[in-house]
Amino acid sequence: MEETPYPHQEWHPQGRVSWQPHQLAGRCHDNNGLLLLQCGPFHGDDLLHPEIYPRGTLKLLLSYHGWMFELHGQTSRTTKIWAICVRLLSNRRPMLYSFQTSLPKLPVPKVAATVHRYLESVRPLLDDEQYYRMEMLAKDFQEKTAPRLQKYLVLKSWWATNYVSDWWEEYIYLRGRSPLVVNSNYYVMDFVFTRHTNIQAARLGSVVHAMIMYRRKLDREEIKPVMALGIVPMCSYQMERMFNTTRIPGKDTDVLQHLLDSRHVAVYHKGRFYKVWLYQGSQLLKPRDLEMQFQRILDDPSPPQPGEEKLAAFTAGGRVQWAEARQTYFSTGKNKVSLEAIEKAAFFVTLDEESHGLDPENEASLSLYGKSLLHGNCYNRWFDKSFNLIAFKNAKLGLNTEHSWADAPIVGHLWEFVLATDAFHLDYTDAGHCQGKPNHSLAPPQRLLWDIPEECQELIESSYQVAKTLADDVELYCFHFATFGKGLIKKCRTSPDAFVQIALQLAHFRDKGKFCLTYEASMTRMFRDGRTETVRSCTAEATAFVRAMMDSGYMKPDLQDLFRKAAEKHQLLYRLAMTGAGIDRHLFCLYVVSKYLGLHSPFLAQVLSEPWRLSTSQIAQFQIHMFDPEKYPSHIAAGGGFGPVADDGYGVSYMIAGENTIFFHISSKFSSSETNAQRFGNHIRQALQDIAALFEVSVPKIVES
Incomplete structure (x- = not known):
């Protein structure tokens, strides 16, 4: 698949509402000293529509996500049979909550997989000494502390409709004491x-x-x-x-x-x-x-x-x-x-x-x-x-x-x-x-x-x-990039979201001369009560491409190959996040349990304190198809945005609004000497142009507003 065929993004990165570790201690709701085991929201469909379909069978079918990982135009026989079965068991005219009790629960990832992917995500950002220290902290955590914490999460996942969402709402949002x-x-x-x-x-x-x-x-x-x-x-x-x-x-x-x-x-x-x-x-x-x-x-x-x-x-x-x-x-x-x-x-x-x-x-x-x-x-x-x-x-x-x-x-x-x-x-x-x-x-x-x-x-x-x-203190720079949109990006045979994310990495390196931990919001709404997960966009593959772009010694075919590897890695991470195999919500919940149990983990403390200096989100659009945007090209909203996450970082939201249009909303703080929203916006424009030029597609002259 070249791009995910549905809306998926949020605009609120992890840590935007300030919260402190001490606020979590012993506060997993006043539920008689127990971890949250409530079953989440009640919907009318729980009783009103029991005859629509065999929910257990449909829930099992909806737990299959193999289709997410298949290449565009290469649908397997398994996926074709699965799609037929889902259609047969689904109500042809579903109401808003008809499918709620048939949605699968968000799975709790294996600790080993989460730790491995975490270390992989920070490797491009750490020197050898820093990475070795992080590796030792992770190993100690995985062997000594994690098994006990994981048991509590698994127990919660059996009873709660979603093991993440209630804690996410409370500790990331409602317990934040900073201004909204x-x-x-x-x-x-x-x-x-x-x-x-x-x-x-x-x-x-x-x-x-x-x-x-x-x-x-x-x-x-x-x-x-x-x-x-x-x-x-x-x-x-x-x-x-x-x-x-x-x-x-x-x-x-x-x-x-x-x-x-x-x-x-x-x-x-x-x-x-x-x-x-x-x-x-x-x-x-x-x-x-x-x-x-x-x-x-x-x-x-x-x-x-x-x-x-x-x-x-x-x-x-x-x-x-x-x-x-x-x-x-x-x-x-x-x-x-x-x-x-x-x-x-x-x-x-x-x-x-x-x-x-x-x-x-x-x-x-x-x-x-x-x-x-x-x-x-x-x-x-x-x-x-x-x-x-x-x-x-x-x-x-x-x-x-x-x-x-x-x-x-x-x-x-x-x-x-x-x-x-x-x-x-x-x-x-x-x-x-x-x-x-x-x-x-x-x-x-x-x-x-x-x-x-x-x-x-x-x-x-x-x-x-x-x-x-x-x-x-907020510097906000919004601009309409009218040079090209997803039409030209698809000619590069890549996902429009991956294209923009890699361009952001290139722009950030040109802006600051270094890489940083990057947050891209994805959704987990294929699971009951799902909200969001993080895609860590600054990958080893993306940084390799950016360094090559900064080195005049690379030939265009080599740069194209490096870009494709970076784009493929980004799409893989996105699909893993959407199918419940992300790492950040799992680590967050392990941290909540550790505070409840009074256990100190240097590894989790380090992970949860790392700043997101580049926080990004793609804006969902055309979710309900009430009109044809090609017939009415002037009926395009410009998306929206949010404030900067880190004092010395950028917040970037973007909407790929059509075949020839992308809107960007970039925020930073005037008080930081390291950031400048308009300067970063100019780097984004140039990065988009430079990547498009690699694939020898026709790039029109820049038209901006």
Whole structure:
């Protein structure tokens, strides 16, 4: 196979939410001193659809992953028979959760295999002395400590639906005490080449209506599960908490509050908060009615109440300070009522006073757009909500998404539905308004009331300064690479993802003169409750290719051969990660068990402390095929991005958006003398060009925006 035929990426690398080893000790949930053995989320299909197929047989079939490792166009007889059997046993019209109980459990890898692959991954980054030390630590761990830790993991895997996901959610996300802004939340952009209206309230009315249509389909399980090859279902459990969900701060750990339903959205505009009802009786408001409600907010001349304007800075600052302030100042009276209106909303909406989007005449426009979505002014986003819908003054949109409840492909699924519904199913008048006539008898949006004392206002300002310091330090460089896309890459007879990942290695070496531990996010959603795994992209094969590219003595055929070996190795690692044979989640869980048991492992301590100075992710797209992108080439969103992971590193997300288009989002910190996002972006452009030139395919002249 030249490329994986399904979406797979997340945007949140391991360690992005800071957590400390001491936070893990003895805290594997308060489950009477036992390791977590709960069985995970319950789905309606567990009881409602027992007759659809023999689940045990289908689960056995879905445990087969041989098809992942077969070359494109060389399908084995075994895989063909397997595919026929899967089709015969699958429901032809599956509901969203129809396959959940037939998905196999994520297997626990063998310790020996994990240790071997770990040592292989760090060999290119260590000199002989450092590698020998790591080898000795690994050997000691494998022989003395690992067997006991592994027994606990295997035991947990027998009972839990997934031996990784609950710990991953808690320790990587919910126990992180650092601010969510920049460190955790990520952003998603709108269509960048097309526009259907210039009216802010109209676009928002249409899109909010589309979002609630999606929620209704979600509640009724009318959304089809994502299927690899059209037959292998991906786990859908992450979609359960998309709406009506808020991350509630706590002193030691946050919790996710999820409601079964919510009939309103919370809205922020010019320092004021509002509650906007989505229904009249049992009827969902039409786009024109929602447009009228949002326009009423835009036309409201009332000023913010004392302390109201920057209130959301609490959600952007440290978690402990927000937890303490929430308990002290927002647990009674009107403050409690208003806070509940926000936290119990379906999602959060910001009517922004700025205009953003891609301007071909302004190279910085896409970067400024991304910066605004990533952190805004640090108090016009409610970073605790499952997602924020941001509407700019020029009617462009975007999302800012909290990460603990789900990974980016889940949000991408929603966003594709919403944008396609807005563009192709909900129409605008010639003047740019939503279709129909508004119902003027609707009660206006409800202004939320606050009583915020001066000492609380001081805490708000303190949180704001913490968040502003973080935001101001982020350098974000977003660019549209229009020289070529996956069309030309496929002519090189390689995976587009492998092509870009190897280009990133070449660009990074040119940028810093050295290699670094590299994180690429992959998914494990072929398993029940699966989330993500790490592909360690800086391989011995990739570094050999990069060194050869830097040496003028190599001939083109030799470089081509080295590149193919690097690409094949990357694809192998990707497939291993997706089929449960990755190493990083296994090592993470062994570490959790070691802290629970009070065992110190120098090997695990070293592994978990290593920084990811290059953290990367490919952005999923076209998951639901609501329109033909070749027929509508201007209907392309630009993907999204996240903040830098390491203080002296880069965060890179990219979307191979079509035959001739790739979008890149590169983040770093101004405070680091080693990094420069725009410089790295220029190296990426050149690396892509240089690799394409090796294969003597026609590379057009660079066109950028």
